[in-house]
Amino acid sequence: MNAEKLSDRLNAVANNIPEGARLADIGSDHAYLPCYVVKKGTVPKAIAGEVANGPFQSALEQVKEEDLTDWITVRKGDGLEVIEPGEVDCITIAGMGGTLISSILEKGKSKLEGVSRLVLQPNVGSFAVRRWLIDNGWELISEEILKEDGKIYEILIAEKGEPLNAYHEINLENGILFGPFLLRDRSAVFIEKWNAEVKNWQRILKQLDGAVQNDETDGKRKELKKKLEMAEEAFQ
Template identity: 85%
Template sequence: MNTEKLSDRLEAVANNIPQGARLADIGSDHAYLPCHVVRKGIVPMAIAGEVAQGPFQSAIDQVKEEKLTDKISVRKGDGLEVIEPGEVDCITIAGMGGTLISTILEKGKSKLEGVSRLVLQPNVGSFAVRRWLIDNGWELIKEEILEEDRKIYEILVAEKGEPLKPYQQMNLDSGILFGPFLLKEQSAVFQDKWNAEKRNWERILKQLDEAVQNDDTESKRQELKAKLKMAEEALQ
């Protein structure tokens, strides 16, 4: 992967950045994504944010190598603290767990003023991101799911709007867990992901059935049974 040829998951993220948007890529690593979209003329400028010194330096080096220092600002900081309110139109956060993405958005809520689109790619725990979006007035407008190097990734695209709109005519808990657009589309990758997850839940449930019973194990059993029921209905 380089700035010319992104990985499939980052290409999917790039494809959902609006033309002409001012971009902040949080957790930018080598800054491949902002370099790519600036070079392609998709965005006029970008901010690459990193909290760790190693990736921060890698991003600086990459932007210098691409001769894009006049268009890409590499900043060190925790989450959205690297931007100012009204400074960008679109924020991308890719390659982290859903809980961490939600935490970054929650801690940086004051920085979302003027932001019109979020493009989020959680590696796991997409449900946590969907829940945050609902709770904070962001409407999911699109979802994608893809497999790359034997790993499955989801891309969630949101704009300010009606948070519950995509979940109409479906069970809200199922929609948050599986993704309202992905649930309707039922792609082969979606089926693979949730059939594998279902087998894992069944394995854990069997272990719990054989374990010493107490309030904790019973609570976990009921939670898994509820998830399995939703998965069976989703995969019909």
């Protein structure tokens, strides 16, 4: 992967960045994504944000190597600290856990003024992102799921709007866990992911049945049984 050819998951993120948007890519690593969309002409300007010094330096070097310093600003900071309110139209956050993405958005809520689209790619815990979007008035307008190098990734695209629109005619809890668009589409990759998850839940539940009984194991057992019931309801 480089600034000329993105991975499949980052390419899916790039394809959901609106034409002409001012972009902030949070956790940009080598800044491949902003370099790619600027070179392609999708966006006129971009900000690459990184909190760790190593990736920050890598992003600086990549932008300089691509001769894009006039169009891409590399900034060091925690999450949305790297942008000002009204500075960008689109924010991308890819390659992190869903809980961390939600935390970044929550801590940086004041910086979301003027932002019209979020393109989010959680590696795990997509439900946490969906829950944050609902709680904060963002409407999930599309979802994608893909498999690359043996790993399954989800991309969530949201805009300001009616947060429950995507969940009409489906159980809300199921929609948050499985993804309302993904649950309706039921692609082969989606089925593969949740078959594996269900088997894992069943395995853990079996282990808990043989474990010492206490409040912690009882709580985990109830949580797993609820998830298995939700899966049975969603896929029946």
